[in-house]
Amino acid sequence: MNFATIGHNIVKLTIKYWDKFLLTGMGYTLSLAAITVAVGAILGSLIALLRMSKFPPFRWIAGIYTEIIRGTPMLLQLYLFYFALPQLIPFLNRKQYLCVAIALVCNSAAYVSEIIRSGIQAVDIGQTEAARSLGLSQRLTMTQIILPQAVKNILPALGNEFIMIVKDTSLASTFFIGDLMTQCLLIKGTTYLTMEPLIMVAVVYFVLTFVLSKLLAVFERRLRRGDIR
Amino acid sequence: MATSDKLIQVQDLKKYYNGDQIKALDGVSVDINRGDVMVIIGPSGSGKSTFLRSLNLLEVPTSGSIIFEGTDITKKKGPDGKKLNIDLHRQKMGMVFQHFNLFPHKTILQNMTLAPIKVKGVPQAEAEAKARDLLDRVGLADRADAYPIQLSGGQKQRVAIVRALAMEPDVMLFDEPTSALDPEMVGEVLDVMKKLARQGMTMVVVTHEMGFAREVGNRVLFMDDGKILEQGSPDEIFNHPQNPRLKDFLSKVL
Numbered sequence: 001m002n003f004a005t006i007g008h009n010i011v012k013l014t015i016k017y018w019d020k021f022l023l024t025g026m027g028y029t030l031s032l033a034a035i036t037v038a039v040g041a042i043l044g045s046l047i048a049l050l051r052m053s054k055f056p057p058f059r060w061i062a063g064i065y066t067e068i069i070r071g072t073p074m075l076l077q078l079y080l081f082y083f084a085l086p087q088l089i090p091f092l093n094r095k096q097y098l099c100v101a102i103a104l105v106c107n108s109a110a111y112v113s114e115i116i117r118s119g120i121q122a123v124d125i126g127q128t129e130a131a132r133s134l135g136l137s138q139r140l141t142m143t144q145i146i147l148p149q150a151v152k153n154i155l156p157a158l159g160n161e162f163i164m165i166v167k168d169t170s171l172a173s174t175f176f177i178g179d180l181m182t183q184c185l186l187i188k189g190t191t192y193l194t195m196e197p198l199i200m201v202a203v204v205y206f207v208l209t210f211v212l213s214k215l216l217a218v219f220e221r222r223l224r225r226g227d228i229r
Numbered sequence: 230m231a232t233s234d235k236l237i238q239v240q241d242l243k244k245y246y247n248g249d250q251i252k253a254l255d256g257v258s259v260d261i262n263r264g265d266v267m268v269i270i271g272p273s274g275s276g277k278s279t280f281l282r283s284l285n286l287l288e289v290p291t292s293g294s295i296i297f298e299g300t301d302i303t304k305k306k307g308p309d310g311k312k313l314n315i316d317l318h319r320q321k322m323g324m325v326f327q328h329f330n331l332f333p334h335k336t337i338l339q340n341m342t343l344a345p346i347k348v349k350g351v352p353q354a355e356a357e358a359k360a361r362d363l364l365d366r367v368g369l370a371d372r373a374d375a376y377p378i379q380l381s382g383g384q385k386q387r388v389a390i391v392r393a394l395a396m397e398p399d400v401m402l403f404d405e406p407t408s409a410l411d412p413e414m415v416g417e418v419l420d421v422m423k424k425l426a427r428q429g430m431t432m433v434v435v436t437h438e439m440g441f442a443r444e445v446g447n448r449v450l451f452m453d454d455g456k457i458l459e460q461g462s463p464d465e466i467f468n469h470p471q472n473p474r475l476k477d478f479l480s481k482v483l
Contacts, residue, residue, distance in 0.1 A: 124330070126326060126328055126330040127330060127332065129287055129324075129326065129330060130324075130326060130330035130331075130332070130389075131332075131344075132287065132316075132319065133285055133287065133319055133322070133323070133324035133393075134319070134320070134323075134343070134344035134348070134392070134393070134396060135316045135317070135319045135320030135344055135348045135349075135396060136316070136343075136344060136347065136348055137316050137348075140347055140348070144343060144347065145332055148334050149333065149334055
């Protein structure tokens with residue numbers, strides 16, 4: 001085995017399996033990531049609201065949830081959701097993709113809630129005091145003064161979370177969901193080649209996350225330009 | 230100006246932290262009359278900022294009462310029996326902070342018109358006209374469309390003052406308004422405050438500017454350890470101090 005052979009095999013495999021890779025695998029990986037980010041952001045915002053609630057039990061629930069999710073391995077969470085959820089909810093039986101998506105969403109929501117909470121709390125307390133001293137209600141203070149400033153703290157971190165999720169979806173291959181990593185395992189099984197499919201998906205993952213991070217950088221720069229600070 | 234017209238009556242105000250370990254305010258009682266320019270002096274940690282911030286309930290006192298325009302704003306319910314809405318009372322108490330606290334994501338004009346438009350429902354054109362007029366009076370008419378970061382410290386504080394004035398408050402609270410300024414900018418802010426005092430605005434000022442206290446104040450309060458140790462006219466406080474702690478304090482700052 002030498003580099004020339006590996007290179008040759010990669011080209012051959014790519015030509016033969018490109019539709020499996022690029023279309024099926026990327027489709028599953030990106031759709032899973034998109035669902036996770038979208039639903040995770042909504043759920044994460046709700047948890048962040050609970051976390052900052054005036055009602056202590058809400059704070060406790062949100063805090064415990066976040067700590068448990070952050071304190072246990074993601075792979076374990078996937079196993080739990082994959083095997084336990086269909087037993088609790090018969091509807092989810094044999095719906096592997098949905099189970100994995102729910103697991104990823106629940107995981108991401110905990111991290112997103114922390115991003116939002118810290119983004120809001122990073123806004124100087126003086127801003128709240130100034131707004132309240134002018135007679136603005138708590139709600140107006142939040143929507144007019146705090147959130148517009150918090151968004152600038154939140155969005156970059158949320159972008160990083162998105163990139164993390166794209167990579168984390170590879171764990172779903174444990175259950176052969178059909179994502180890029182699953183395709184890699186399938187090719188490996190069909191061809192008895194190990195290194196080549198691994199390198200191929202590595203390249204695809206890298207291109208995906210690299211393009212995403214560059215897009216986010218452009219977005220961030222535009223965000224900063226709008227702000228004449 | 231009727232000096233007997235009480236605007237704010239503070240009665241036995243206490244603010245304790247950690248149970249009663251730290252007594253930031255330990256029974257403060259004072260009447261603030263309409264037209265008063267009350268200057269509060271004292272060493273740092275004496276409770277003067279806590280007292281000022283209690284007046285509009287940015288600090289919630291442990292006990293005692295603050296009767297503002299006839300309503301005890303420390304109570305949960307107003308005199309009409311309904312839930313007391315502190316926002317309504319805060320609209321009538323302008324506040325100026327040591328660190329300006331302008332809203333960085335809004336222009337100077339937006340900083341000034343936000344509360345009048347959103348809280349009082351003033352039409353935008355009217356609010357903007359008033360804001361421009363106020364800016365003109367403090368010599369910043371040309372900075373209306375600038376963002377706070379583009380202003381100097383002194384300019385920011387002048388904007389903060391007129392931002393509070395845009396709500397047409399009955400009293401202005403100043404929390405060490407010149408302490409965060411470069412020395413050469415202190416004068417421009419004090420000038421605005423002097424002008425305001427001359428126009429008859431009721432003001433409560435926490436400051437280390439003894440010159441301002443002497444020249445502009447009609448009443449001076451000396452606080453230490455959460456208590457008012459001495460109060461009187463500037464002449465009484467600065468030229469004939471009685472309390473040994475006040476004498477000691479003045480010997481250090483004058």
